[in-house]
Amino acid sequence: MSQQSLNAPGHGPEDSGEDAALAGGQVFASAQAADDLLDEIDSVLESNAETFVRSFVQKGGQ
Amino acid sequence: MKRRVGGLETEFGLVCVREDGSRALEPEEAARELFRPVVAMGRSSNVFLRNASRLYLDVGSHPEYATAECDDWWELVAQDRAGERIFAELTEQANARLAEAGQGATIHLLKNNVDSVGNAFGSHENFLVDRRGEFTRLPRYLLPFLVTRQIITGAGGVVHPGEGEDGPARFVFSRRSDHMWEAVSSATTRTRPIINTRDEPHGDPSRFRRLHVIVGDSTMSEVSTHLRFATTDLVLRAIEGGRALPELALHDDIAAIRAVARDLTGAEPLPTAAGSTTSAVDVQQRWLDHVTPFADSEEQEVLEQWQKGIDAVRTGDRTWAATHLDWAIKERLFTQVAERRGVDLGDPAIERLDLAYHDISAEHGIFAALQRRGQAPQILSEERIEAARSTAPTTTRAHLRGQVVAAAQELGVDHVVDWTTFRLTRPGAMPVQVLDPFATESDEVEALLAEIRGTDGAPDSAPVA
Numbered sequence: 001m002s003q004q005s006l007n008a009p010g011h012g013p014e015d016s017g018e019d020a021a022l023a024g025g026q027v028f029a030s031a032q033a034a035d036d037l038l039d040e041i042d043s044v045l046e047s048n049a050e051t052f053v054r055s056f057v058q059k060g061g062q
Numbered sequence: 063m064k065r066r067v068g069g070l071e072t073e074f075g076l077v078c079v080r081e082d083g084s085r086a087l088e089p090e091e092a093a094r095e096l097f098r099p100v101v102a103m104g105r106s107s108n109v110f111l112r113n114a115s116r117l118y119l120d121v122g123s124h125p126e127y128a129t130a131e132c133d134d135w136w137e138l139v140a141q142d143r144a145g146e147r148i149f150a151e152l153t154e155q156a157n158a159r160l161a162e163a164g165q166g167a168t169i170h171l172l173k174n175n176v177d178s179v180g181n182a183f184g185s186h187e188n189f190l191v192d193r194r195g196e197f198t199r200l201p202r203y204l205l206p207f208l209v210t211r212q213i214i215t216g217a218g219g220v221v222h223p224g225e226g227e228d229g230p231a232r233f234v235f236s237r238r239s240d241h242m243w244e245a246v247s248s249a250t251t252r253t254r255p256i257i258n259t260r261d262e263p264h265g266d267p268s269r270f271r272r273l274h275v276i277v278g279d280s281t282m283s284e285v286s287t288h289l290r291f292a293t294t295d296l297v298l299r300a301i302e303g304g305r306a307l308p309e310l311a312l313h314d315d316i317a318a319i320r321a322v323a324r325d326l327t328g329a330e331p332l333p334t335a336a337g338s339t340t341s342a343v344d345v346q347q348r349w350l351d352h353v354t355p356f357a358d359s360e361e362q363e364v365l366e367q368w369q370k371g372i373d374a375v376r377t378g379d380r381t382w383a384a385t386h387l388d389w390a391i392k393e394r395l396f397t398q399v400a401e402r403r404g405v406d407l408g409d410p411a412i413e414r415l416d417l418a419y420h421d422i423s424a425e426h427g428i429f430a431a432l433q434r435r436g437q438a439p440q441i442l443s444e445e446r447i448e449a450a451r452s453t454a455p456t457t458t459r460a461h462l463r464g465q466v467v468a469a470a471q472e473l474g475v476d477h478v479v480d481w482t483t484f485r486l487t488r489p490g491a492m493p494v495q496v497l498d499p500f501a502t503e504s505d506e507v508e509a510l511l512a513e514i515r516g517t518d519g520a521p522d523s524a525p526v527a
Contacts, residue, residue, distance in 0.1 A: 033435040033436065033437070034398075034435075036435070037431060037432065037435055037437065038398065038399065040431055041399055041428060041431075042402075044418050044426070045415060047081075048083030049083070049410050049413075050410035050414070051082060052077075052079055052083035052414055052417070053178045053413045053414050054178055055079050055083060055084060055085040055178075056077040056177050056178045057177050057179050057181070058123065058124070058177045058183075059089075059122035059123070059181060
């Protein structure tokens with residue numbers, strides 16, 4: 001059963017890379033999205049990354 | 063088996079922190095808070111839901127979600143994603159209660175497989191196999207495939223040099239490989255195997271047995287999760303087909319799985335049991351070529367994606383993989399972030415980023431942020447995932463279990479169900495057992511539903527609520 005492209009953002013999952021490379025506007029948009037994402041990641045990482053990591057200790061499962 | 067039932071069990075990591083990242087609640091306490099509404103509803107921290115899945119609290123305070131039995135791998139992905147949503151909602155509710163109580167604490171649920179000191183927890187794949195098939199023959203063929211499939215479906219991650227090793231932290235296809243100690247055994251924790259032999263078919267044991275694969279990473283990408291099941295299913299079908307198979311048994315599965323994790327070219331020679339060598343790319347390519355004739359028209363896309371994954375490793379061109387497969391999405395992201403911050407991959411910021419990638423919260427999760435920007439796949443529609451939260455798969459026994467749970471919940475009728483058996487907890491109630499995982503109709507279940515709805519004519523069966 002194929003579920004392709006039902007809700008793929010912008011492109012079908014099959015053609016995302018190639019299409020973006022062909023259309024200049026889309027490259028610009030995706031570069032901006034990447035910067036925007038890195039800014040969002042910065043805000044997660046600024047807040048005590050190391051302390052957070054050390055807090056995550058949990059006995060093994062399974 | 064042309065039609066096969068499968069299911070996915072996911073154990074989540076859990077951490078509860080204050081604003082400054084320090085631990086606010088112990089995992090036991092945080093899990094209790096998380097499960098409060100579950101216990102209120104089912105009087106237990108081990109319940110079956112309307113979508114016929116099982117939600118429970120496993121050892122080590124790991125929240126766990128087991129999908130209902132699926133015979134379609136996109137349905138399985140939908141059911142798995144529904145489980146994430148259910149736990150994400152429980153987490154939001156718990157965090158709201160903690161905020162209201164002035165606790166200044168936030169619970170994070172992480173769909174990953176290892177904590178910061180190396181405790182591991184799992185993502186277990188279950189496949190129904192025919193009892194008559196030669197299970198003893200299966201591992202010989204399946205193991206080389208499982209050892210090397212991480213180059214396609216690994217979650218990616220960073221490992222630090224071991225004792226006596228030099229060099230920087232490095233990116234790997236899967237960190238799971240370092241937690242594998244045996245090829246096949248009945249153990250689950252101490253000497254964790256790739257294939258676990260605990261035989262719980264949840265069905266007629268004279269017809270079926272369970273193949274329990276515990277080598278997989280928890281995957282965030284729907285494409286990665288789908289490929290884990292779709293490719294393994296194809297390989298199983300080829301093995302069951304009985305024709306001559308690729309003879310790729312490895313000299314040392316555990317040494318190989320660790321070497322494969324670290325070799326991002328997929329080309330490193332792996333010694334075979336027969337005294338020659340192969341490589342991760344070679345094993346995957348040979349299995350892909352071998353199963354191609356077994357794939358039907360609906361599976362052509364699986365073959366294409368499998369090939370694209372192999373090619374991404376073989377050629378080093380990650381263009382497709384970096385927006386579709388977890389390991390490649392992470393490889394690109396970690397590299398970008400490390401460069402931007404001028405740190406190496408061993409920096410705590412990168413470990414924090416790895417955890418955030420697997421955070422199932424729509425607000426805190428980096429995978430969700432990637433999806434919003436079109437940098438991670440979103441194959442299933444929101445509507446389908448939302449529907450899977452309350453709708454069981456319709457083509458397996460899950461359909462029956464889902465109806466029983468839904469009717470009993472709606473009418474407030476106390477009930478107990480497990481994978482095979484449904485029962486009302488009232489005096490004299492008889493359990494109904496369905497041993498065929500493919501069954502979607504049952505007179506006994508119809509009678510049970512009538513009893514729940516109070517339409518069976520029995521005087522004492524009026525709905526409680």
